[in-house]
Amino acid sequence: SQTIHQWPATLVQPVGSPLSLECTVEGTSNPNLYWYRQAAGRGLQLLFYSVGIGQISSEVPQNLSASRPQDRQFILSSKKLLLSDSGFYLCAWKTGLTGTEAFFGQGTRLTVV
Amino acid sequence: LAKTTQPISMDSYEGQEVNITCSHNNIATNDYITWYQQFPSQGPRFIIQGYKTKVTNEVASLFIPADRKSSTLSLPRVSLSDTAVYYCLVGPVGSSYKLIFGSGTRLLVRP
Numbered sequence: 001s002q003t004i005h006q007w008p009a010t011l012v013q014p015v016g017s018p019l020s021l022e023c024t025v026e027g028t029s030n031p032n033l034y035w036y037r038q039a040a041g042r043g044l045q046l047l048f049y050s051v052g053i054g055q056i057s058s059e060v061p062q063n064l065s066a067s068r069p070q071d072r073q074f075i076l077s078s079k080k081l082l083l084s085d086s087g088f089y090l091c092a093w094k095t096g097l098t099g100t101e102a103f104f105g106q107g108t109r110l111t112v113v
Numbered sequence: 114l115a116k117t118t119q120p121i122s123m124d125s126y127e128g129q130e131v132n133i134t135c136s137h138n139n140i141a142t143n144d145y146i147t148w149y150q151q152f153p154s155q156g157p158r159f160i161i162q163g164y165k166t167k168v169t170n171e172v173a174s175l176f177i178p179a180d181r182k183s184s185t186l187s188l189p190r191v192s193l194s195d196t197a198v199y200y201c202l203v204g205p206v207g208s209s210y211k212l213i214f215g216s217g218t219r220l221l222v223r224p
């Protein structure tokens with residue numbers, strides 16, 4: 001069966017520090033991969049999505065970046081965090097052949113202090 | 114991508130049936146309609162997906178009229194554990210779908 005792993009679960013980082021969140025998927029090949037951010041009490045904001053290795057589409061201009069070095073690995077990064085980067089970060093995957101059924105990781109709660 | 118409109122919030126009581134409607138006037142021919150449920154501090158979870166008419170699973174039913182410009186998620190006999198945010202998504206089959214979530218409907222089930 002397919003599983004998605006996202007870590008760490010919680011993270012407290014000072015302003016100006018770098019960030020690296022990793023997401024891996026098992027049990028499937030060539031998935032679509034997504035990074036979302038959710039502010040407290042708000043909806044999900046799509047940050048990046050990828051349909052293949054090295055293919056990254058950015059939805060929101062900001063100081064975050066994403067990379068997909070392997071088929072089932074998706075990394076969210078920042079060189080210098082801002083206070084506004086705080087939030088709940090979620091990774092998700094879906095197959096490229098089906099409709100809109102996506103599967104989400106457990107999320108990372110990031111607090112920038 | 115078809116834009117969706119849902120009520121911001123709804124209240125209900127345990128044991129009642131809850132119907133959440135989503136409007137998607139610009140739905141395209143190859144778009145599917147999918148509903149997700151999200152609990153606090155968790156990622157959304159797929160509930161149900163449909164293209165037309167009615168779809169039913171062990172969790173919910175999805176009603177889609179002939180013009181497909183709206184859809185209704187029906188939760189039978191809700192319990193306190195159904196308190197969550199419910200999202201309606203509309204999008205096509207295939208790799209190009211960006212999976213955009215709206216603001217969702219915050220459902221509060223009271224005892």
